[in-house]
Amino acid sequence: MHPSDIENMETQEKRKDMLYSHVSVDCVLLGISEDQLSVLLVERSDVDGNKIGFKLPGSLIYDTETLDEAAYRVLNETTGLKRISLKQFRCFGSPSRTKNKDDLQWLENALKLNKVSRIVTVAYLALCKNTRKFNPSYKYDEAQWFKVDQIPHLPFDHKEIIEAAVQEMRAWMEKEPAIVFDYLPSKFTAFQLRRTYEIIYNKEMDVRNFHKKMNSLEYVVPTDDIQDGVAHRAARYYRFDKVKYNKQRSKFNKN
Amino acid sequence: MHPSDIENMETQEKRKDMLYSHVSVDCVLLGISEDQLSVLLVERSDVDGNKIGFKLPGSLIYDTETLDEAAYRVLNETTGLKRISLKQFRCFGSPSRTKNKDDLQWLENALKLNKVSRIVTVAYLALCKNTRKFNPSYKYDEAQWFKVDQIPHLPFDHKEIIEAAVQEMRAWMEKEPAIVFDYLPSKFTAFQLRRTYEIIYNKEMDVRNFHKKMNSLEYVVPTDDIQDGVAHRAARYYRFDKVKYNKQRSKFNKN
DNA sequence: CCAAAAGTGTTTCTCATACACCCATGT
DNA sequence: ACATGGGTGTATGAGAAACACTTTTGG
Numbered sequence: 001m002h003p004s005d006i007e008n009m010e011t012q013e014k015r016k017d018m019l020y021s022h023v024s025v026d027c028v029l030l031g032i033s034e035d036q037l038s039v040l041l042v043e044r045s046d047v048d049g050n051k052i053g054f055k056l057p058g059s060l061i062y063d064t065e066t067l068d069e070a071a072y073r074v075l076n077e078t079t080g081l082k083r084i085s086l087k088q089f090r091c092f093g094s095p096s097r098t099k100n101k102d103d104l105q106w107l108e109n110a111l112k113l114n115k116v117s118r119i120v121t122v123a124y125l126a127l128c129k130n131t132r133k134f135n136p137s138y139k140y141d142e143a144q145w146f147k148v149d150q151i152p153h154l155p156f157d158h159k160e161i162i163e164a165a166v167q168e169m170r171a172w173m174e175k176e177p178a179i180v181f182d183y184l185p186s187k188f189t190a191f192q193l194r195r196t197y198e199i200i201y202n203k204e205m206d207v208r209n210f211h212k213k214m215n216s217l218e219y220v221v222p223t224d225d226i227q228d229g230v231a232h233r234a235a236r237y238y239r240f241d242k243v244k245y246n247k248q249r250s251k252f253n254k255n
Numbered sequence: 256m257h258p259s260d261i262e263n264m265e266t267q268e269k270r271k272d273m274l275y276s277h278v279s280v281d282c283v284l285l286g287i288s289e290d291q292l293s294v295l296l297v298e299r300s301d302v303d304g305n306k307i308g309f310k311l312p313g314s315l316i317y318d319t320e321t322l323d324e325a326a327y328r329v330l331n332e333t334t335g336l337k338r339i340s341l342k343q344f345r346c347f348g349s350p351s352r353t354k355n356k357d358d359l360q361w362l363e364n365a366l367k368l369n370k371v372s373r374i375v376t377v378a379y380l381a382l383c384k385n386t387r388k389f390n391p392s393y394k395y396d397e398a399q400w401f402k403v404d405q406i407p408h409l410p411f412d413h414k415e416i417i418e419a420a421v422q423e424m425r426a427w428m429e430k431e432p433a434i435v436f437d438y439l440p441s442k443f444t445a446f447q448l449r450r451t452y453e454i455i456y457n458k459e460m461d462v463r464n465f466h467k468k469m470n471s472l473e474y475v476v477p478t479d480d481i482q483d484g485v486a487h488r489a490a491r492y493y494r495f496d497k498v499k500y501n502k503q504r505s506k507f508n509k510n
Numbered sequence: 511c512c513a514a515a516a517g518t519g520t521t522t523c524t525c526a527t528a529c530a531c532c533c534a535t536g537t
Numbered sequence: 538a539c540a541t542g543g544g545t546g547t548a549t550g551a552g553a554a555a556c557a558c559t560t561t562t563g564g
Binding site for chain 2: 540541542543544545546
């Protein structure tokens with residue numbers, strides 16, 4: 001066990017009596033792996049510690065915590081990330097979501113409760129950086145990216161949640177274009193930005209029109225950096241200017 | 256007490272042990288009164304039956320019920336309406352939403368529970384017909400429309416929920432234009448449709464451009480009916496064609 | 511000099527906006 | 538005949554979409 005795990009466990013123990021065992025949050029963390037839209041899933045173990053598959057990273061909420069705080073806690077426990085945008089997008093609360101006996105059994109073991117009643121879950125969404133190897137001090141040491149069209153069997157209604165999340169992601173990006181930059185590195189090429197859009201929308205985009213559009217966005221600013229050591233003309237790096245973004249947004253929203 | 260109230264109470268008694276006292280639904284039923292966007296609120300009584308103000312129509316969920324079912328139940332108990340679109344738009348779950356002592360006291364009385372813990376509420380939204388007088392067999396005999404910029408003091412975070420709902424309403428109408436027809440009568444004039452938009456968006460619209468736009472929508476079809484007995488040129492009635500709407504939508508969504 | 515990706519302009523079409531007058535009807 | 542609201546057309550500008558060639562660099 002990694003030293004910091006003990007610390008985490010202690011924190012959890014201290015707060016355990018304050019777990020509110022009726023409402024959970026689940027995070028659909030979308031990213032890109034091998035040029036395809038992917039979701040980060042964590043490994044699930046049975047009572048004996050055997051790995052029995054994957055699930056969305058999630059948690060019951062604590063009594064003192066808002067839903068957003070719980071979601072950020074889960075995000076951080078899973079990826080170590082902190083400052084990215086998380087959006088609450090839907091609440092899943094069908095009584096039949098825990099109808100599968102194995103899922104229910106697992107829940108009762110995991111939560112150390114005799115009888116788990118219905119759990120309503122609030123689903124959150126983020127587009128997040130593809131941190132390749134997660135810091136083992138985080139709660140889950142096994143987190144893996146799965147392409148959204150190759151999702152393994154998942155417990156509860158997690159598959160349905162992921163499907164809804166992919167739809168929601170596209171709508172969210174229209175409203176709040178800044179979220180792509182949660183995914184991209186701080187310096188990125190026009191190609192990277194375009195590819196990200198293409199993968200999320202699952203649609204090719206015209207290169208020239210894309211450049212034109214990008215240049216019209218004041219908040220995507222060219223830097224003096226260019227690529228190095230590539231076997232073709234070097235691409236320019238751009239960066240996201242948050243201040244300019246907020247200005248342009250507020251101007252836009254006044255109408 | 257109205258005879259049907261007894262029936263309702265019996266139904267409630269039967270199901271009482273199945274109330275899931277951790278999650279509720281609240282419905283923001285928007286409509287128009289006196290040419291202004293308004294919300295339907297129901298009267299709230301204290302333990303002695305004294306009326307102590309208004310609140311959003313809402314309810315704890317039953318164990319056997321999905322969230323959507325609970326929301327439709329509340330809609331129906333409040334207005335008698337059944338077949339309108341309700342949209343789940345956000346979950347409100349801050350632990351501080353029940354921080355007001357009076358609100359908490361009221362809750363405990365209303366729910367006949369000794370100790371109410373945190374309640375997470377799932378907020379729903381609808382644009383609904385302005386049924387002027389509600390059938391007294393419905394659960395609340397006092398329901399009133401309040402203009403959204405003249406909301407009285409409300410318990411919990413209901414004011415915040417209404418504000419979020421108004422924003423959401425506009426976004427929803429862009430995505431799903433059909434919902435205005437939940438509000439309008441089955442035959443309506445161009446003026447009524449335009450006024451409805453103007454009030455919801457709080458913005459005047461050009462008459463000619465509106466007609467042009469409306470005529471381009473295949474699913475708004477002119478009928479042969481025209482107004483009768485008005486002291487000016489009679490307006491034509493239009494109707495909403497749901498079949499054509501779905502066709503046009505699915506065509507649009509394929510791209 | 512060749513392969514490989516970067517970068518750049520013009521035309522066309524659609525859609526939103528702005529704007530003013532005649533029409534039908536009841537009193 | 539007049540008051541009242543219903544209904545119509547045209548011109549302009551902005552932004553989306555379609556489309557092909559030259560530039561730069563490493564090997």
